[in-house]
Amino acid sequence: MGRALSKGSLRNTRIEEIQMSDTHYQAIVIGAGPGGYPCGIRLAQLGVKTLVVDKEFWGGVCLNVGCIPSKALITAGKRFKQIKTADMMGINVTGDVSIDMGKLQEWKGGIVNKLTSGVGTLLDANGADRIMGTARLDGDTVVVSTEDGEKRFTADHIVIATGSRPIQIPGFEFKDAPVLDSTKALALEEVPGKLVVIGGGYIGLEMGMMFSKLGSEVTVVEMMDSVLPGFDKDAIKIIKRSLKKSGIDVLTKTKALGWEKADSGIVVNVENAKGAKAIEADYVLVTVGRFPNGENLGLETAGVEMDGRFIKTDNQRRTTNPKIFAIGDVACQPMLAHKATYEGELVAEIIGGHNRVYDARTVPAVVFTDPEIATAGMSEEEAKARGEIKVGKVPYAAVGRSLTTGETDGFFKVIGDAETKEILGVVVCGVNASDLISEAALAIEMHTELLDMGLTIHPHPTLGEGMMEAAKAALGEAIHIVNR
Amino acid sequence: MSFIFEVPEVGEGVVEIEISEWKVAVGDVVDVDQALCEITTDKASMDIPSPKRGRVVKLYGEPGDILGVHTPLVELELDTSAPAPAPKAEAPAPAAEKPAPAPAAKAEPAKAAPAPAPAPAPAAPAGPASDPASRGVTKATPAVRRHARELGVDVATVPGTGPKGRVSHADLEKAASAPAPAPATSSAHAAAPVASTAEDKRVPIRGIRRKIAQRMQAAKQTSPHFTYVEEIDFTELVRVRSALKPRAAAMGVKLTYIPFIAKAVSVAMRQFPEVNAVMDEAASELVVRGSHDFGFAVDTPNGLMVPVIRGVQNKSVLALAEEMGDLFARTRDGKATRTELSGSSFTLTSVGNIGGVLATPILNTPEVAILGINAIRKRAMVMDDDSIAVRHMAYLSPSFDHRIIDGAIAAKFIKVVKDLIEHPEVFLMELA
Numbered sequence: 028m029g030r031a032l033s034k035g036s037l038r039n040t041r042i043e044e045i046q047m048s049d050t051h052y053q054a055i056v057i058g059a060g061p062g063g064y065p066c067g068i069r070l071a072q073l074g075v076k077t078l079v080v081d082k083e084f085w086g087g088v089c090l091n092v093g094c095i096p097s098k099a100l101i102t103a104g105k106r107f108k109q110i111k112t113a114d115m116m117g118i119n120v121t122g123d124v125s126i127d128m129g130k131l132q133e134w135k136g137g138i139v140n141k142l143t144s145g146v147g148t149l150l151d152a153n154g155a156d157r158i159m160g161t162a163r164l165d166g167d168t169v170v171v172s173t174e175d176g177e178k179r180f181t182a183d184h185i186v187i188a189t190g191s192r193p194i195q196i197p198g199f200e201f202k203d204a205p206v207l208d209s210t211k212a213l214a215l216e217e218v219p220g221k222l223v224v225i226g227g228g229y230i231g232l233e234m235g236m237m238f239s240k241l242g243s244e245v246t247v248v249e250m251m252d253s254v255l256p257g258f259d260k261d262a263i264k265i266i267k268r269s270l271k272k273s274g275i276d277v278l279t280k281t282k283a284l285g286w287e288k289a290d291s292g293i294v295v296n297v298e299n300a301k302g303a304k305a306i307e308a309d310y311v312l313v314t315v316g317r318f319p320n321g322e323n324l325g326l327e328t329a330g331v332e333m334d335g336r337f338i339k340t341d342n343q344r345r346t347t348n349p350k351i352f353a354i355g356d357v358a359c360q361p362m363l364a365h366k367a368t369y370e371g372e373l374v375a376e377i378i379g380g381h382n383r384v385y386d387a388r389t390v391p392a393v394v395f396t397d398p399e400i401a402t403a404g405m406s407e408e409e410a411k412a413r414g415e416i417k418v419g420k421v422p423y424a425a426v427g428r429s430l431t432t433g434e435t436d437g438f439f440k441v442i443g444d445a446e447t448k449e450i451l452g453v454v455v456c457g458v459n460a461s462d463l464i465s466e467a468a469l470a471i472e473m474h475t476e477l478l479d480m481g482l483t484i485h486p487h488p489t490l491g492e493g494m495m496e497a498a499k500a501a502l503g504e505a506i507h508i509v510n511r
Numbered sequence: 512m513s514f515i516f517e518v519p520e521v522g523e524g525v526v527e528i529e530i531s532e533w534k535v536a537v538g539d540v541v542d543v544d545q546a547l548c549e550i551t552t553d554k555a556s557m558d559i560p561s562p563k564r565g566r567v568v569k570l571y572g573e574p575g576d577i578l579g580v581h582t583p584l585v586e587l588e589l590d591t592s593a594p595a596p597a598p599k600a601e602a603p604a605p606a607a608e609k610p611a612p613a614p615a616a617k618a619e620p621a622k623a624a625p626a627p628a629p630a631p632a633p634a635a636p637a638g639p640a641s642d643p644a645s646r647g648v649t650k651a652t653p654a655v656r657r658h659a660r661e662l663g664v665d666v667a668t669v670p671g672t673g674p675k676g677r678v679s680h681a682d683l684e685k686a687a688s689a690p691a692p693a694p695a696t697s698s699a700h701a702a703a704p705v706a707s708t709a710e711d712k713r714v715p716i717r718g719i720r721r722k723i724a725q726r727m728q729a730a731k732q733t734s735p736h737f738t739y740v741e742e743i744d745f746t747e748l749v750r751v752r753s754a755l756k757p758r759a760a761a762m763g764v765k766l767t768y769i770p771f772i773a774k775a776v777s778v779a780m781r782q783f784p785e786v787n788a789v790m791d792e793a794a795s796e797l798v799v800r801g802s803h804d805f806g807f808a809v810d811t812p813n814g815l816m817v818p819v820i821r822g823v824q825n826k827s828v829l830a831l832a833e834e835m836g837d838l839f840a841r842t843r844d845g846k847a848t849r850t851e852l853s854g855s856s857f858t859l860t861s862v863g864n865i866g867g868v869l870a871t872p873i874l875n876t877p878e879v880a881i882l883g884i885n886a887i888r889k890r891a892m893v894m895d896d897d898s899i900a901v902r903h904m905a906y907l908s909p910s911f912d913h914r915i916i917d918g919a920i921a922a923k924f925i926k927v928v929k930d931l932i933e934h935p936e937v938f939l940m941e942l943a
Binding site: 383384386387447472473474 | 650651652653656657660661663675677791793794795796
């Protein structure tokens with residue numbers, strides 16, 4: 028994947044000159060992912076002399092081997108399927124519809140390259156220095172191992188934004204070619220004939236559904252009794268239906284034991300209450316979660332303490348060493364890029380002398396399954412545990428625009444406080460849910476009432492009307508469904 | 512017609528009041544300007560007069576309750592000649608516009624049912640504490656939350672005057688300009704004495720006492736401070752002051768020891784500027800203040816206040832004495848302005864007036880030092896030549912933030928102050 032991302036082409040050469048005379052910075056940011064790079068840009072904007080260090084990519088996992096490339100491939104998978112099913116709209120495709128994986132990867136690489144070089148340009152344009160290398164702390168000093176040897180820097184403030192990595196499980200080592208983590212899976216130059224996905228969480232389902240659309244025969248192996256553990260029950264129902272429709276085999280309450288080479292490809296050995304089973308495959312993709320990159324950073328030399336897997340921080344994301352901050356996946360849940368970005372800017376402003384605190388009410392979450400799931404605020408269960416609630420639920424099929432997309436599976440769910448009518452949580456499951464949820468996040472931050480959303484005129488014909496309708500449904504005032 | 516009288520703005524920066532006593536009861540007919548209740552703010556107590564004539568329908572709160580400015584205080588029925596009004600349909604519901612049958616009746620006003628008269632307009636917002644809308648969460652938008660942080664205001668303590676108790680930018684500004692409650696010494700100012708009865712009595716911590724409590728707790732929690740004690744021979748200063756007192760009096764100025772001590776501290780700060788500083792906790796930075804703006808703890812009928820005299824380094828002892836006389840008097844009368852009561856860089860507190868040998872002052876955070884000045888008493892001292900003499904002695908007991916000021920610095924700083932007080936003639940060399 029991404030040949031264009033070779034370290035040489037993106038390494039900042041200006042750093043050599045700086046090295047000569049000056050090794051002190053007001054702030055050093057370790058990690059240039061969606062937390063670190065905005066942090067570096069904001070610091071530089073505030074006039075703080077800043078160095079950003081990354082061991083492999085500008086833009087981090089998210090831009091290079093995570094969110095962005097996976098969405099490119101998911102879009103391709105969806106487009107491929109739409110072409111094959113276009114006949115329902117009277118579009119007849121004659122001849123072979125096929126996938127050229129090499130060309131698809133090239134297209135994806137171009138997108139990634141554009142975004143990551145943009146990150147470098149922005150850091151430079153704002154006056155932040157950057158260096159490619161692996162950083163660790165040695166007390167107050169940041170030691171960076173680069174291709175040209177070790178360099179040492181001191182700083183008034185250090186921001187640790189080292190992110191997370193896929194968790195490896197016993198019996199499946201990423202160093203073996205047929206065992207894929209998300210990074211390797213997104214770089215495949217071929218569509219696997221048969222793919223086993225271990226872990227039915229959101230990354231596993233996004234990738235599993237994507238490969239299924241591109242033509243793979245997919246089996247999902249999940250330890251728990253359902254896919255997407257922890258998600259909205261109604262959304263899980265929709266996704267289960269979709270998985271079934273696309274012929275993805277889901278084995279729940281099943282443990283993956285290991286894999287071995289077979290005559291053609293591999294077999295993945297799994298076990299559940301019914302007994303052991305060997306599943307034939309070309310690749311096995313392991314997506315059982317991500318682990319924060321808090322080790323091998325020399326944190327102990329700087330008095331930075333851990334809190335379990337994460338670095339211990341306060342509500343300003345300050346660690347137990349007041350000079351040092353930690354943001355993003357390495358600091359706390361939820362491990363989501365947009366939370367890291369918020370924290371990066373927050374910490375930059377604190378270092379820049381502003382009084383700030385993490386006080387966001389909600390971190391919205393989006394899942395790019397088919398259909399998509401997007402949530403903001405409390406889940407129905409959380410809200411119920413807190414007091415009496417009113418829930419409005421409107422199916423996609425009741426929204427005119429949804430019918431015209433040809434994809435009507437899904438719903439809008441708006442949860443409000445029964446007494447105060449304040450909106451507490453929103454779940455959207457359906458086509459383009461990811462683009463619809465921001466309205467809900469704003470509503471929650473603004474302490475909006477159900478009626479505020481219900482009385483805000485939403486343009487017709489759009490999917491967004493479903494959100495307005497669901498808010499009204501919670502009050503028993505919906506027009507396009509029968510109120511209960 | 513019903514009228515809801517809201518808590519008026521009783522002073523600049525006052526965001527909440529405490530009801531001390533109701534002077535009317537439900538059913539009473541009150542005249543314009545008749546006192547409705549006595550209230551206490553963090554500054555003073557006063558009567559709130561009625562703006563209109565009417566019959567009292569409802570009192571919002573009991574004595575001891577705290578109400579935000581612009582929240583309901585008293586509901587009056589204005590037309591007192593009319594019999595008790597029957598609820599009448601106010602504000603025609605826009606039912607006709609609704610294509611679907613229903614909702615109108617379901618809308619909000621239904622909640623207000625038990626009120627004897629329909630409330631005019633959307634019922635005024637209740638105080639944040641009683642607002643069920645927030646269920647313990649202060650309603651503030653992200654922009655307001657950031658603003659609060661910048662102002663150093665805990666948004667959860669700000670009474671919101673917006674819809675359903677929402678905190679506005681203006682609410683924050685008001686809260687931020689409220690007076691900084693004074694620092695106290697750990698020995699003085701216990702809670703108001705409880706009437707001595709056989710039974711326990713629960714005394715709510717309210718008003719200025721609550722503010723003091725919060726500040727003291729914050730000071731103790733954020734700043735590890737230590738107290739250093741030195742004994743000072745005031746004999747020479749006693750002599751100098753007695754000689755100068757009549758001259759100052761002739762100019763209408765009451766000359767106390769405090770201006771001399773303040774001046775000595777200011778001179779000593781030239782060598783130790785870090786003592787005249789405040790902590791910026793968020794930035795982990797010490798702000799060493801350029802001007803010597805000294806706060807002086809003053810006991811007032813409304814509690815401890817800290818009026819500030821600015822630019823001590825540029826003022827003569829006489830000028831300081833004159834300014835203190837005026838400012839302290841106005842502070843006691845509750846007439847000092849908000850500005851005069853905030854922004855100090857160092858605080859002095861006299862703690863020996865009532866008794867006691869010495870006290871350990873709590874910092875007036877974010878300052879990093881406070882000077883406790885204890886009573887001057889005559890004591891028998893062994894002099895350099897081993898004779899025993901009666902000398903005017905006093906302890907100075909400064910407290911320092913140990914994060915910033917080490918013991919050695921504290922000792923050296925006080926040594927300079929001691930030298931100046933014991934040898935007042937040195938002040939001559941300080942004349943510009």
